[in-house]
Amino acid sequence: MNPKQIALHWQILIGIVGGILVGFLCIQFAEGKEFVIDWIKPFGTIFINLLKLIAIPLIIVSLIKGVSDLKDTTQLSxxxxxxxxxxxxxxxxxxxxxxxxxxxxxxxxxxxNKTREEMLRSFGGVVDEKVEEVTAIEEMRGPLQPLVDIVPENIFESASANSNMLQIIFFSIIVGIAMILLPFSQAECRFTRVGENEQGKSRQIYENHFKK
Structure with a gap:
């Protein structure tokens, strides 16, 4: 059967079941763990990185497009x-x-209880350090610090970390509002012919050029 004929959700379920079976088989061998880490885990890491890669562009484009389509700032409330x-x-x-x-x-x-004690000995110190760091940061934060954290000081730095999603959203909304407030008389729509597509029909695009 052609894989393209299988529904996407079935492909996902097959992949999950296949991953479970491969993991179960690998742990039965002494070198199975190393095999998974060296030859299988990198592909999973690449897949997760690709998902993170498209997250920021999708959010920015979707929000700017959605806000700018309102045509009126009164609808934002x-x-x-x-x-x-x-x-x-x-x-x-x-x-x-x-x-x-x-x-x-x-x-x-x-x-x-033995496993718990081993985990406490191994990770207890790290957890305590993290708790102390978070406590120190919280003590230094003022009541309006969450509001300050929403406004980015560098959008490129914010876009480089998926943890700064609120800053990305704030920036996208501001850009969308700016596009709404832009006077239409300052925009010139120029028609450009690009060429012909596969069916021989003319393909055309519009490019917006803003007058200085």
Whole structure:
């Protein structure tokens, strides 16, 4: 059967099951772990990096396009309230599901006391250092620091880290608003003929040139 004829969700499920089977087989051999780390894990890392690669461009383009299509800044208030409400709703659902599943499944409860003690000896010091760092940072932060953190000082630096997503969203919204406020009389739409496509039809694009 042609792989293209298989639905995408079935391809994903087949990949998940295949990964589980390969992992189960590899742990049965002494050198299986090294084989997975050296020859399989890099492809997974590349796939995750590709997903992260397209995240920022998609968010920027989608937000700028969505905001600029409003054609009126007065519509932003209603859109902002709906977005905030949806964000709070999804956050509540996510927190509820997370806490419910943790209390139901109780991950780590199956570990023996010996394993827990070994993990505490191995990672306890690192965890304590992280907790102290976070505590020190929180003590230095003012009540309006979350608001300050939304505004980026360098958009390229913010775009280089997926953790600064709020700054990316803020920048995209500002650019979209600027496009709405731009006087139409200052924009000149020039028609450009590019050539012919595969069917022999003329393909045309519009390029916006802004007068200085």
């Amino acid at each position: 209603g859109l902002g309230l709906r977005t905030l409400g949806l964000y709070l709703l999804t956050t509540i659902i996510a927190v509820t599901l997370g806490l419910g599943l943790v209390n139901l499944v109780q991950p780590g409860g199956f570990l023996s």
